[in-house]
Structure formats: C-alpha cells, structure tokens
Amino acid sequence: RISNGKNCINLSQKLNQCSSFEGHVVPYSSTFVRTIVNMGMNSFIPLFNEVEKTLVGIQDYPSEKSEFLCILIGFFNALIQSSNYLEDSFFTSNGFKALCNSLTFIKNDTFNTEFFKLLKDLFINLKSDNYRIEMIKYMFFNPNLWKSLSFDIHKEIVCDLLDMFNHNYKEFLEAMSFPQLLTYIVQIKDEKIRSLYWKFISEFT
Numbered sequence: 001r002i003s004n005g006k007n008c009i010n011l012s013q014k015l016n017q018c019s020s021f022e023g024h025v026v027p028y029s030s031t032f033v034r035t036i037v038n039m040g041m042n043s044f045i046p047l048f049n050e051v052e053k054t055l056v057g058i059q060d061y062p063s064e065k066s067e068f069l070c071i072l073i074g075f076f077n078a079l080i081q082s083s084n085y086l087e088d089s090f091f092t093s094n095g096f097k098a099l100c101n102s103l104t105f106i107k108n109d110t111f112n113t114e115f116f117k118l119l120k121d122l123f124i125n126l127k128s129d130n131y132r133i134e135m136i137k138y139m140f141f142n143p144n145l146w147k148s149l150s151f152d153i154h155k156e157i158v159c160d161l162l163d164m165f166n167h168n169y170k171e172f173l174e175a176m177s178f179p180q181l182l183t184y185i186v187q188i189k190d191e192k193i194r195s196l197y198w199k200f201i202s203e204f205t
Helices: 032-039 041-050 062-082 084-092 095-103 113-125 129-140 151-167 169-175 178-186 191-196 198-204
Strands: 007-009
Touching (some): 041 062, 041 084, 041 095, 084 129, 113 129, 178 198
16 A cells, blocks of 8 residues: 555555554564564564553453463563564664553552563563563563563563673662662562562572
8 A cells, every 4th residue: 555654545546545543654564573573673662552451351361361470571571582673663762661650550460470481581582681681670670560560570680680680780789879770679578578579688688
C-alpha cells in the first residue's frame, strides 16, 4: 500500500475513497526481521500494556499473564541479541525507560522468578557497558517496580544481583552510590525482605 502517513491511498480505478488509519507506517520489506528493524523495538512496548487486560467473558488466569510477560521479555532479549542496531536504537531513543514505565502498571502477582531470570539474561546479553549501567539504574534498583513484591521474588532478585555484581562490579559501582543503594532498600517496608539485601550491601561496600 501507498500511504501519506494518515491515509492509505487507493490505487483502484473503480473507487475514489481512501482509508484512514492510526499506527506506524512501515516501509515494505520481504522479511519479518527487516520489518522489525524498520519499526524499531519501541513499537512493541505497548504490548506490555496488554498483560493485565482480561478478555470479556473469559476467566482471569494470573499464570497466563505471567507467561505472556515472560514471552515479551524473551522476545525483546532475542531482538537485542539479533542486532547491534536494534540495541543501540532502543536505548538511545529512551525505549528502555519507556519499558520500565510500562512495567510499573503490571500487578505484583504477575511477576515471577522466571521473569527475573530473563531480565538477568537480557542484562548479560547487552553489548554496551553504558546500557548495562542504565539497566541497573532504571530497572534493578527502581523502587516503583519491586518494593512491594513478595519475599520469594526479592530472594531471587538478590541472588541475581549478587551474581551480576560479581561479574560486572564496575558497572554497578558507576550506576549506584552507596547512599542511593540505602535509599532504595529503606523504601522496602517488610523487614524480612529488607534483610535479604544486607548481603548485597556487604559485597557492594
């Protein structure tokens, strides 16, 4: 189709009408990967807003929402691994910050340990130190995302943080100051959960 950005131009000689549409105009491509490169990863962020939606007349299954969330993160991980260009364009266009914002609208019980394993994989697969620093700042130590999660989830987070810190301590030290780390931890109201982070603090110092 030919488009001017708002209307899909009609090429038929029999009809004079054009169809209007809302969305992204994507240049024609013969492959799915090429189409994604043209669109950019930011085009898929609205999918995270669909995680908590329930179909009318369909019973709500939290496990399916968790699975859908994991599939989306796995998809983003695969895209980042497939192309340096996609990784660069995603971070330089503030796509990662937009992703973090979308995650704040997801209910606590939708997050599971598998999700955090996939986040860890995403962190490991990033090719740029600067992007890993950004992920530490805006994802792993974002109190708006994690402070109200369960003890089991925080236990998984701390385990992953310790492992990542031991392999990427320079990025952690650049991303977080000690006062910032303490500020994050004190926002966790549950004392049992807060105690999980003392081991990470000892490693950090």
